[in-house]
Amino acid sequence: MKTLAATEMNGKELSQTIREELKSEVLQLKENGIIPHLTVIIVGDDPASRSYVRGKEKASKETGISSDIIELPSSTTEKNLLEKIEELNNDETVHGILVQLPLPDHINEQEVIESISPTKDVDGFHPINVGKMMTGNSTFLPCTPYGILTMLKAYDVSIEGKHAVIVGRSNIVGKPVGQLLLNENATVTYCHSRTKNLTDFTKEADILILAMGRPNSIHGEHVKDGAVIVDVGINRMADGSLTGDADFPSVAEKASHITPVPRGVGPMTITMLLKNTIMATKGMPAVGK
Numbered sequence: 001m002k003t004l005a006a007t008e009m010n011g012k013e014l015s016q017t018i019r020e021e022l023k024s025e026v027l028q029l030k031e032n033g034i035i036p037h038l039t040v041i042i043v044g045d046d047p048a049s050r051s052y053v054r055g056k057e058k059a060s061k062e063t064g065i066s067s068d069i070i071e072l073p074s075s076t077t078e079k080n081l082l083e084k085i086e087e088l089n090n091d092e093t094v095h096g097i098l099v100q101l102p103l104p105d106h107i108n109e110q111e112v113i114e115s116i117s118p119t120k121d122v123d124g125f126h127p128i129n130v131g132k133m134m135t136g137n138s139t140f141l142p143c144t145p146y147g148i149l150t151m152l153k154a155y156d157v158s159i160e161g162k163h164a165v166i167v168g169r170s171n172i173v174g175k176p177v178g179q180l181l182l183n184e185n186a187t188v189t190y191c192h193s194r195t196k197n198l199t200d201f202t203k204e205a206d207i208l209i210l211a212m213g214r215p216n217s218i219h220g221e222h223v224k225d226g227a228v229i230v231d232v233g234i235n236r237m238a239d240g241s242l243t244g245d246a247d248f249p250s251v252a253e254k255a256s257h258i259t260p261v262p263r264g265v266g267p268m269t270i271t272m273l274l275k276n277t278i279m280a281t282k283g284m285p286a287v288g289k
């Protein structure tokens with residue numbers, strides 16, 4: 001019988017530890033009469049999005065963060081959504097604003113992201129915050145990439161000088177995770193749907209980040225011995241189960257470290273959202289200063 005060679009990087013367990021620390025930060029804020037508050041806006045009734053939003057609300061409550069969900073019908077106009085965001089920007093009792101993506105096609109996602117006050121942008125998607133991240137300045141980091149970095153550090157994975165290969169280049173996962181690893185002195189390669197001979201690149205990775213959203217795409221033969229594998233993919237299978245982008249059993253035989261799906265990157269994303277909300281409550285440096 002083959003034993004699992006890899007260390008499993010368990011995002012659920014690590015999240016529990018971090019969330020305990022966050023709870024005491026929240027208690028301190030409350031002692032000073034400040035209650036951190038996160039408002040999540042969801043437009044439409046996509047079941048997966050609703051399930052994530054509920055997960056965020058549950059985790060907020062458990063950490064002592066107050067939260068509310070604004071549910072808008074998919075027929076909501078962009079103007080209506082922008083007005084709602086403006087109200088929240090001006091509401092001093094709201095510290096963090098998250099607009100669940102994707103939005104319906106008739107709403108311009110970029111306009112919406114840019115309308116959120118950068119000081120309340122706990123997703124780290126506002127161009128000002130993206131720019132600060134790119135230049136290595138302190139800001140809200142996007143939750144999934146921040147969660148990945150936190151997990152790699154907690155498991156003592158060394159990043160400096162390592163070849164990090166990112167499969168996926170979305171604005172919310174692929175691009176920013178590559179940037180954060182570059183900031184940590186990795187050598188970074190981005191792959192995407194037009195990449196030719198993808199596995200030539202994955203085989204070269206010391207750290208392989210999979211963020212394609214294609215189930216079971218990468219197998220043991222496509223990764224280097226001793227590689228660190230972070231599987232961001234969340235794919236709902238016909239039987240209702242969740243699976244990542246990697247074929248877990250064969251990849252785990254080659255890897256030194258691997259994240260499972262579920263209980264890997266997903267819970268870390270939510271933990272970093274809580275962390276960003278606390279940071280927003282404490283007050284971010286004013287924009288432009």
Ligand SMILES: NC(=O)C1=CN([C@@H]2O[C@H](COP(=O)(O)OP(=O)(O)OC[C@H]3O[C@@H](n4cnc5c(N)ncnc54)[C@H](OP(=O)(O)O)[C@@H]3O)[C@@H](O)[C@H]2O)C=CC1
Nearest residue numbers: 168169170173192193194211212213232233234265266269
């Ligand atoms: N664990 C978590 O917390 C989170 C998980 N996710 C999950 O991560 C996955 C990615 O999410 P997201 O970035 O939003 O998705 P997108 O669909 O926005 O991006 C997918 C990326 O993968 C690339 N890609 C698709 N097919 C291939 C292929 N065959 N070969 C190489 N590259 C390919 C695309 O390339 P191109 O740009 O050329 O189209 C694109 O850059 C999804 O499964 C999502 O559910 C997302 C957010 C948080």
Ligand SMILES: Nc1nc(=O)c2c([nH]1)NC[C@@H]1CN(c3ccc(C(=O)N[C@@H](CCC(=O)O)C(=O)O)cc3)C=[N+]21
Nearest residue numbers: 052055099100101102123143262263264266267269270
């Ligand atoms: N503005 C915005 N910000 C986001 O951060 C954002 C978004 N929009 N749209 C959708 C994606 C997806 N996402 C996930 C968060 C947690 C889990 C998570 O906790 N997953 C659990 C499983 C949950 C389950 O069982 O369904 C796990 O992997 O263990 C998954 C996915 C955040 N996203």
